[in-house]
Amino acid sequence: MTNAKPPVSVIGLGAMGRALAGALLSAGHPTTAWNRTAEKADQVAGARRATTVEEAIAGSELTIVCLLDDSVARDIVEPAAGALDGRVLVNLTSGSPIGARDWEERIVAHGAAYLDGGIIAMPEAIGSAEAFIFYGGEEGVFRRVESTLTALGRPIWLGDDVGLAPGYDMALLSGMYGLYAGAQHAVALVASVGGDASAFTRELLVPWMESMVPFAAGAANPEGYVPDSFNPAMQAVSLTNLLEASDVQGVRQDLTGHLHVSLNLMRRAAGVA
Numbered sequence: 001m002t003n004a005k006p007p008v009s010v011i012g013l014g015a016m017g018r019a020l021a022g023a024l025l026s027a028g029h030p031t032t033a034w035n036r037t038a039e040k041a042d043q044v045a046g047a048r049r050a051t052t053v054e055e056a057i058a059g060s061e062l063t064i065v066c067l068l069d070d071s072v073a074r075d076i077v078e079p080a081a082g083a084l085d086g087r088v089l090v091n092l093t094s095g096s097p098i099g100a101r102d103w104e105e106r107i108v109a110h111g112a113a114y115l116d117g118g119i120i121a122m123p124e125a126i127g128s129a130e131a132f133i134f135y136g137g138e139e140g141v142f143r144r145v146e147s148t149l150t151a152l153g154r155p156i157w158l159g160d161d162v163g164l165a166p167g168y169d170m171a172l173l174s175g176m177y178g179l180y181a182g183a184q185h186a187v188a189l190v191a192s193v194g195g196d197a198s199a200f201t202r203e204l205l206v207p208w209m210e211s212m213v214p215f216a217a218g219a220a221n222p223e224g225y226v227p228d229s230f231n232p233a234m235q236a237v238s239l240t241n242l243l244e245a246s247d248v249q250g251v252r253q254d255l256t257g258h259l260h261v262s263l264n265l266m267r268r269a270a271g272v273a
């Protein structure tokens with residue numbers, strides 16, 4: 001009996017691809033890598049450099065793709081897809097639900113199995129307990145490669161539909177960007193009244209946002225329904241005041257987009273056009 005870990009191939013050695021390859025090597029998986037800028041393979045100690053994409057795919061039962069975007073990934077993988085027959089392709093390039101379903105169709109047509117993934121981590125966290133990665137695709141395929149994928153971060157299988165992974169990935173990013181937009185506007189507003197933005201951030205904004213996240217996220221729902229207990233008519237007036245005051249203070253208007261979302265929800269709930 002052998003404890004040898006299965007080999008893995010990684011296509012794409014940007015910041016994230018290098019982190020993925022490094023984590024696989026640290027976990028003991030012989031790793032073959034291909035990248036357009038071939039020298040980047042030298043930054044991943046222990047990786048075997050493939051000279052072509054076909055050679056990389058042929059080197060392992062499992063190939064992980066992590067490139068800039070779906071269109072780059074398609075241009076790189078498609079011409080070599082014949083080599084995928086009988087293998088598994090996991091695409092960790094950020095994409096969209098419809099793009100993932102299109103990928104699956106094309107890859108399955110080449111006799112391979114396909115999983116789509118969404119990485120919820122910075123490259124530095126890959127391989128650690130705090131990193132997690134969403135996967136969508138046939139459960140049997142996921143279970144086949146699950147223990148290998150664990151080397152990258154906690155794998156979370158969402159279901160058979162490959163579109164689930166990019167959908168969940170984008171949803172978490174939306175939550176993050178919403179927070180960022182709120183924080184950015186808050187800091188600009190405090191600076192506009194002559195406040196100390198850094199003390200405000202440290203002592204007030206961060207604790208406030210931390211305490212409000214469960215409340216705000218917990219109240220969200222797919223229909224955008226606002227409960228009466230929120231007093232949406234009052235909130236609509238308050239948001240209008242906030243927008244007008246912000247404008248008068250000279251805060252850049254492009255920082256207020258998130259306030260318009262809430263204003264529209266409150267107005268609709270209050271029956272105000």
Ligand SMILES: NC(=O)c1ccc[n+]([C@@H]2O[C@H](COP(=O)([O-])OP(=O)(O)OC[C@H]3O[C@@H](n4cnc5c(N)ncnc54)[C@H](OP(=O)(O)O)[C@@H]3O)[C@@H](O)[C@H]2O)c1
Binds near residue numbers: 014066092
């Ligand atoms: N970095 C993060 O924090 C993070 C977090 C979650 C998810 N992701 C996702 O991971 C994916 C990769 O991100 P990254 O941080 O590794 O990006 P990156 O450092 O910019 O690397 C981009 C990769 O795509 C390749 N590439 C770009 N244009 C190409 C082209 N025209 N032809 C061939 N190869 C091309 C680059 O090759 P060269 O080296 O030759 O330029 C490199 O391998 C993205 O989809 C990103 O959304 C990243």
